Amino acid sequence: DVKVTQSSRYLVKRTGEKVFLECVQDMDHENMFWYRQDPGLGLRLIYFSYDVKMKEKGDIPEGYSVSREKKERFSLILESASTNQTSMYLCASSPGPVKSQYFGPGTRLTVL
Amino acid sequence: EDQVTQSPEALRLQEGESSSLNCSYTVSGLRGLFWYRQDPGKGPEFLFTLYSAGEEKEKERLKATLTKKESFLHITAPKPEDSATYLCAVQPMEYGNKLVFGAGTILRVKS
Numbered sequence: 321d322v323k324v325t326q327s328s329r330y331l332v333k334r335t336g337e338k339v340f341l342e343c344v345q346d347m348d349h350e351n352m353f354w355y356r357q358d359p360g361l362g363l364r365l366i367y368f369s370y371d372v373k374m375k376e377k378g379d380i381p382e383g384y385s386v387s388r389e390k391k392e393r394f395s396l397i398l399e400s401a402s403t404n405q406t407s408m409y410l411c412a413s414s415p416g417p418v419k420s421q422y423f424g425p426g427t428r429l430t431v432l
Numbered sequence: 433e434d435q436v437t438q439s440p441e442a443l444r445l446q447e448g449e450s451s452s453l454n455c456s457y458t459v460s461g462l463r464g465l466f467w468y469r470q471d472p473g474k475g476p477e478f479l480f481t482l483y484s485a486g487e488e489k490e491k492e493r494l495k496a497t498l499t500k501k502e503s504f505l506h507i508t509a510p511k512p513e514d515s516a517t518y519l520c521a522v523q524p525m526e527y528g529n530k531l532v533f534g535a536g537t538i539l540r541v542k543s
Contacts, residue, residue: 324475351529363476363519363533370529378530410475417529418464418483423475 323347324424326411332430339398341427343411351414352394353421354378354386356407363410369394401431434459434524438534445541448509453518453537456502461525465503467496468519470536476519479505510541 327342345352353368355378365378367386375386383405387395394413398405408428412421435458445451457465464483468476480489482498489496493514495506505518517538521531 353529360535362535363521365530368529412475414529418481418523420466420478420481421531422478423468426473426475428473 324411324413324422326409326424326427328427329425330428330430332432333398333401334432335402337398337401337431339401339429339431341396341398341409341411341429343394343396343413343424344392345394345413345422346392347413347415347422348391349413349415349422350391351416351421352388353412353414354384354394354396355410355412356380357410357426358407366396401429403431405429406431434522434527434532436520436522436532436534438518438520438537440537441535442538443540445507445510445539447511447541447543450506450508450510452507453505453539454502455505455520455534457520457522457532458501459522459524459532463523463525463527465498466521466523466531467503467505468521470517470519472517479518507539510539512541512543515539515541 324345354366355363369388385397411424414421467479470476480496517536519536520534
């Protein structure tokens, strides 16, 4: 079974803090993704990576950056957290195009 | 613009009452259509992938079908444990690895 783990289930941060969310997958998947999920807006893609050190912007990259130094690990960075970044953050991995994405359990981030 | 619309937004069923969820999509070319189940506070769980019109996939009480413009998730004799949000996503030809998600259908099955 594919396993995608995220570093925290719940996180509370203050406005202006730098926030790191980590995601690790154990299936040697090429592709990894970061989404945020908000009520009424569904899942929106923030960034994705199709290889180590490669990244591409998704639909809502503003205010976020990512890092992929190793194949199994994909980090999402909020450079200066703001209240409108309060959300559920979901990481996913996939072996390639037209293959399913497998999701982690999510991190519920609250920015005060 | 590629778009995915799911209906209804919410559905309440009695245990054993079969029904269908709809996912209609507008894409220039479809690589694949995916169904996921999401329980409250958890990440989506993969159910099915469909690639071409006419294709069907089954798993326990769930059956997914695909036409050129929409997909249905049929739930036969549902049980309370089938209660969840069901998400549909499409992978358009020009997007490479990206998925476009619908907003989901919230299903509640009462005993």
